[in-house]
Amino acid sequence: MGKREELIEQYADDLKNKCGMTPDMDLLTKVTIGCGPSIYNADASTVAGSQKEELETVKDNFLIKKLGLKDGPELMEAINSVIETYGKSERNKYRAVVYYMLTKHFKKEDVYS
Secondary structure, rough: OOOHHHHHHHHHHHHHHHHOOOOHHHHHHHHHOHHHHHHHHHOOOEHHHHHHHHHHHHHHHHHHHHHHOOHHHHHHHHHHHHHHHHHOOOOOHHHHHHHHHHHHHHOOHHHHH
C-alpha cells in the first residue's frame, strides 16, 4: 500500500470514528488527490481550526475557487460547523477530511466527477 492509500485510510478512519460519518471512498480519494502534495507535509496537511487566517484561506481557496461558491456568511458557518463536527479539541484536523465534509455539506460532489 502506497503512502497516499495509507493517508486515505487514515482520513476514512477519522470520518468514521471522529466525525460519525460513513465515507464515500471514491469521493474521499478524489478530494485527497485534489489536495496535491500538501497531504505529505505535516503542517500543510492539517487545518488549524482556531486560526482565523487559516479558515479564511479554506474559504477563499477551496470553497470559492475550487467549489465555485459565492462568498457569504454561510461559508464560514459551514467551515465552523465542520470544525465542530471534527472536534475543536482534535489536534490534527486533516485538510482532506475538512474538504471532504465541506464538499458533502454543499452537495458539490460533481466538482470531482
